[in-house]
Amino acid sequence: MKYRIVDEENGPALVLSDQLLFDHRDVFDTAIDKLLARKQPRVVVDMAGLSYMDSAGLGMLLTLRDRADRAAVAVTLRSPSPEVTELLDLACFDSLFTIERA
Amino acid sequence: MSTAAARALVVDDERMNREVIVANLRVAGFETVTAEDGLQAWEILDAHPGAFDVILLDRRMPRMDGMELLRKLKDDQRLDHVPVIMQTAYAETEDVTAGIKAGAYYYLAKPLDRRLLLSVTEAAIADHQRRQRLLDDLDKRTTAMLLLESGTFRFRTLDEGHTLAVALARSCPQARHLVAGLSELFTNAVEHGNLGIGYAEKALLLENRRWRQEVEARLDTPEGRARMVEVQVTRQPESVTFVISDQGNGFDWRGFGQISPERAFAPHGRGIALARTLAFDHLHYNERGNQVTATIHIAAGSDGEDRAACSVAPSLLAATAPPASEEMQLARAMQMELLPQPKVLDDLLRRSGLRVSAHFETSSSLGGDLWGVQVIDPYRTGLWVADFSGHGLVAALNVFRLHALIAQCTPVADMPAAFLAEISRRLAELLPVGQYATMTYGVVDQSRGRFRYAAAAMPPPLLRHADGTVEKGDGAGLPLGLSPRATYAERDLPLSSGGLLFLSSDGLADNPDHDGVKLGNAGIKALIEQARSESLADAVLAPFLARVARPLRDDLTAVCCRLP
Known part of the structure; x- marks a missing residue:
């Protein structure tokens, strides 16, 4: 997984690319730290460049959601690829996150 | 106890x-x-x-x-x-x-x-x-009492009363209710009658946990040793009458025939009302209150209750720490013991005609998958596959937790949606953020010809009919352990004779082969179709197992259930 944080008009966006796998937990944690350190009320996770995510990726998104909730920050998942969308739908993540579909 | x-x-x-x-x-x-x-x-x-x-x-x-x-x-x-x-x-x-x-x-x-x-x-x-123990005893007694026409019995202690209640109940239809009723009346005759323990006194004794002790002490006084309870039994073609007399001073029975609103809030005193409600068609005290006549009417053909089996599996094993070199091996062996053993599957095949088989393979020494099967009744069998997020040690420890939780949820084993909701609720209390489980839990319901299931973010269950067509279910659902209030939908697939039910963890879809190609959900469906009449998991999976890259990237479980 690769990431960068882009400050957009409506708040910071975590732009992910490549694959989000079990081995990327530490990197993802660091990314969350940086994202929430912006102290903005809304953050976006841009998933357009993410070709694949495994079930551990779902766990990482849940960690993000939990930390964001505690900081009163709203999280939007943006433009997941068809394969990632399939996984998000399978886990009913639309009941946990706002998902902006591509 | x-x-x-x-x-x-x-x-x-x-x-x-x-x-x-x-x-x-x-x-x-x-x-x-x-x-x-x-x-x-x-x-x-x-x-x-x-x-x-x-x-x-x-x-x-x-x-x-x-x-x-x-x-x-x-x-x-x-x-x-x-x-x-x-x-x-x-x-x-x-x-x-x-x-x-x-x-x-x-x-x-x-x-x-x-x-x-x-x-x-x-x-x-x-x-x-106590009532259940009476019933258990009831099952053990011989049936000689069935020959009883009339008789007189005497007893002194609570234990003797218990023995007599069981024996007499055996001589009548509806023995299960009768034994409770007789036992209540016999107990009253001893404690309230012969031993003179009053209502308020008993409440106090119960509160201080000294009731049994006090009964024993009073039985051992000269008066207690001299006083007996007499039971006269008369059997007639349409009724059986029990006349129970004690040698006490009588007691005020008037308030006890029904459970009064005031007494509903006291810790005892409902024995007689219960006895009446449950056991007897008629109950009558003499004026003094030291003799009670209880009658049951004999209806034709009223016997035979079954008790449903509720199996509770053993909980987690505790092991003392062995040398570190053996530790992992032992943990792995323990994990394997969580899976259904061949004997269980053989029994299932014999009893219900279901041929259940599985392929279970971990990506490291320990895995995060679990599958299982449990008999609910002769026509319904619970079947599940679960998968914890991540793999390795943490996932494996969670598997042990889940195994214990599943054993605790047997009361809702025939209700897939309630079952998952309950597991989710309990896991939510245990798991840290970011850890969760996915699971398909279903009931192979042979009486209704359906596989009723609920799913929490799992690959869809598949059903291959005898004609070779494959029907796909739906595995969508919130993963387990995220929310104590998650609810699940119950879905179903129609079963057909000779059909094959197929459940798998995401390891089957997601583990790439040597060329980096994954099977995906479409590939799984094709695999099942191509397996034609094969019904054992290893045979169905053979083409996949030959190509998959090892070590596996994720744990893999696939369960096949062939219908008779």
């Missing part, structure tokens, strides 16, 4: 109330199962009539209220003996009277008093377990 923890069903539409009761009961060592209204409670009880020792029932609820459920329980021979403790926000006399008449064991006024909740629940369960 039974060594298994007593199990309570807590029925309340308000979540906070349920949680308060559950928390208190658990601290006191009870197992609990919850239901949100009367209808859900009824479904649970109907499927598992032998699974509960006590029911805590709210009065006002949507769909089916407490009174309606209570009446259904009392109309059902399998359930009418389970003590029901009603809770009501308005402890109005008429409200309480209606409940008591309908057979409630006790009334608790809201807001609940914690101490009273526990003492009443314990008393109810003790009563219930």
Whole structure:
């Protein structure tokens, strides 16, 4: 997984690319730290460049959601690829996150 | 005493109330199962009539209220003996009277008093377990008593009374109810009659846990040794009459024939009312109160109740730490022991015709997958596959947790959606953020010809019909352990003779082959189709297993269930 944080008009966006796998937990944690350190009320996770995510990726998104909730920050998942969308739908993540579909 | 923890069903539409009761009961060592209204409670009880020792029932609820459920329980021979403790926000006399008449064991006024909740629940369960022991004994006695025409019996102690109650009950139809009724009357004759322990006195003794001791002490006095209880039994073509006389001073029986509203809040004193309700068609005291005549009418062909089996699997194993080099091997062996053993599968095949097989392969020494099977009754079999997020040690430890939780959820084993909701609720209490499980839990229901299932973010279940067509289910659902209030949908697939039911963890779709190509859900469907009439998991998976890159990236479990 690769990431960068882009400050957009409506708040910071975590732009992910490549694959989000079990081995990327530490990197993802660091990314969350940086994202929430912006102290903005809304953050976006841009998933357009993410070709694949495994079930551990779902766990990482849940960690993000939990930390964001505690900081009163709203999280939007943006433009997941068809394969990632399939996984998000399978886990009913639309009941946990706002998902902006591509 | 039974060594298994007593199990309570807590029925309340308000979540906070349920949680308060559950928390208190658990601290006191009870197992609990919850239901949100009367209808859900009824479904649970109907499927598992032998699974509960006590029911805590709210009065006002949507769909089916407490009174309606209570009446259904009392109309059902399998359930009418389970003590029901009603809770009501308005402890109005008429409200309480209606409940008591309908057979409630006790009334608790809201807001609940914690101490009273526990003492009443314990008393109810003790009563219930005593009754169950009587029933167990009943099954062991010989049937010579069936030949009894008339006879006179004398006894002195509670134990002798117990033995006699069992033997006499055996001579009558509806023995299961009768044994409880006779036992209550015999106990009364000894303690209230011959030994002169008054009502208030007994309450005090029970509270101080000295009742049994006091009975023994009084039995050992000169008076106690001299006084007997006499039982005369007369059998007629259409009735059996028991005349029970003690040598005490008589007692004021008038208030005891029914459970009065005031007494509903006292810890004992419902023995006689229970005896009347459960066992006898007619109960009559002489004026002085030291002789009671109890009659039952004999109806033709009224016998034979089954007790439903509720298996509770052993919980987690505890092992002392072996040398580090062996540790992993031992842990792996322990994990393998969590899976169904060949003998269990052989038994299942023999009993229900279901041929269940699985391929279970971990990506490292320890895995995060689990699968299992459990017989619910001769026509219904629970089948599941679960997968913890991540893999390795943490996932494996979670598998042990899940295995223990599944064993605790047997009361809802035939209700897939409720089962997953309960597992999710319990996991939510245990798991840190970011850890969760996915699971498909279903019931192979051979009486209805359906696979009824619920899923939490799993690959869809597949069903290959005998003609080779493959039907796909739906595995969508919130992963387990994220929310204590997650709910799940019950879905189903039609079973057909010779069909093959197929469940898998995501390792089958996601583990790439040597060229980096994954099977995906479409590939799995093709695999099942191509396997034609193969029904064993290893054979069905053979083409995949030959190509997959090892070591696996993720744990892999696939379960096949071939229908007769």
